[in-house]
Amino acid sequence: MIYARIAGTGSCLPGTPVTNDDLVARGIDTSDEWIATRTGIRARHFAADGQNSSDLAETASRRAIEAAGIQADDIDLIIVATSTPDYIFPSTAALLQARLGIRNESPAFDVQAVCSGFVYALSVAEKFIRSGSHKKALVVGAEVFSRILDWNDRTTCVLFGDGAGAIVLEASDQPGILATALHADGAHNEILCVPGTVASGKVLGDPFLRMDGQAVFKFAVKVLGDVAQEVLAATGSTVDEVDWLIPHQANVRIIQSTAKRLGLPLERVVSTVASHGNTSAASIPLALDTAIRDGRVQRGQRLVLEGVGGGFTWGAALVQY
Template sequence: MSAARFAKIVGTGSALPRNVVSNAALAEKLAAQGVETSDSWIVERTGIRQRHIAALEVTSSELGTQAALAALQAAGMQAKDIDLIICATSTPDFVFPSTACLIQAKLGVAGGAAFDVQAVCSGFAYAMATADAYIRTGLANNALVIGSEVFSRILDWNDRTTCVLFGDGAGAVVLAASESPGILASRLHADGSQQHILRTAGNVCSGAIVGHPFLTMDGQAVFKLAVRVLDEVAREVVTAAGMQLEQIDWLIPHQANVRILSATAKKLGLPESKTIVTVDQHANTSAASIPLALDLAVRDGRIRPGHHVLMEGVGGGFTWGAVLARM
């Protein structure tokens, strides 16, 4: 009988654009175009204090490549060791080819599978669950799982209810086949009937933009749904792993809003001291938010080998999902 096969996180990495925009700087810029906001208004409602904004020439594939290289270095591996690349993004460089294929080319490797997943802010959870399945079934041995976004490209800078919320960045992990448990359980869900509460309802047709090209959101509806489903899917995945919530060392929710993070931890009965929070520094980076937070906490020593880390996301679609990992 062959030994059990698992997917284990062996390296993490991240990449952030150089341009850091504080709330005060953003408020000044918006005021010049007649949009009123302030640092206190943004902090009170979201917990965000700054965000990174990519220069026009910086793409999701560029940020994703930087994060991937950092993760490979942390894993002590080279790009040629990777036989699967999955990139979670809602802001790809092109309609096609996929951002994952562009990252593969920038890494200088070819032959392994490479594709994107599009589940918006749940994208990293979807990508991790997919890579885990590939490795467990022997279809891949070493996978790069990347979340990379340039959400600043799809924001209406005249809408203060959305433009203050988002930032750009990328995070990545290397998953490797292992005989010891790594990814313990994952669960993914969606409800397409809720697509209207958070979306960018535009596309390119015959060389023209059709529909609305900017992000729109019903903030109250998103908050209510997010807190409920994040609680439900966290409990579901912990149960699937045969564990109790008290055994979770760290919770890494999608970094959308500090109020959602606090409400989620409270509903789960987890102290906020166990929640990794980066929304104050990065704002909402969609599919990049979980791997960015994971990498930060690994590198600053909070997350250590043996820790149980619960990662969960919720986003437009409406989608949600969670992954429980033993580091």
């Protein structure tokens, strides 16, 4: 039996933290109290002009490769989850492959499932490895959401940040990714979207993120609870066996409500939303790397990684770390 296990993690947060008070100083009609009480967010990071998803992905990837104790050219599959790619094409994964100096002609491609993107990418990579076709996959979530925010819309622009997180997933005879579950329902596409496109050299439609916050909240809490139970049931596991829930970091209220629905105490939930904001596909690997490096997540522990995002998409992975 071939399993896929996490060999190393890395992350990247650009620049210095931008606090809620910093946003107020920039002229946004809001306050630290308004943002913090509704979302739990105190700060986030923004990429500099000219700094793209591939830049953040490269830094996070190099740290993950170092943590895994391998060389970049050992990687034989790259999957990048992003909704904010450098270009329409080539893929951010192909750009990342070149930047890492990987010349082994291994496949590299992007996955676009917004905030669920990392779980989608992880699930795909796991299946490549378990098939025996590939041995070491680099799975990355990287976003520069600051480029698609309407700074006149205080209900959305205060929520998001930029960043990247990466893992090296390798073939092993020891269990790693125990189960994954992926879902989508395109009927809910309008409650969280960027309804614009590029054609004939022009941006057509609305190029900014739009969200119905209340609708997203209700949908997210339900599906995150359901999909976590789904991966547990797939392995005959119970919530009591979960050491850490590492959810998409969108809003502390969603995180708390999901934990309550699952019957998990908050002491067993990794939350980084206060200092990162919502970094979309980067949020789960960022939180995972943070918790590994600060010593909370230990080898042998069981983790539930889960995300929900525009589309609507959602998914979860049960991981033996």
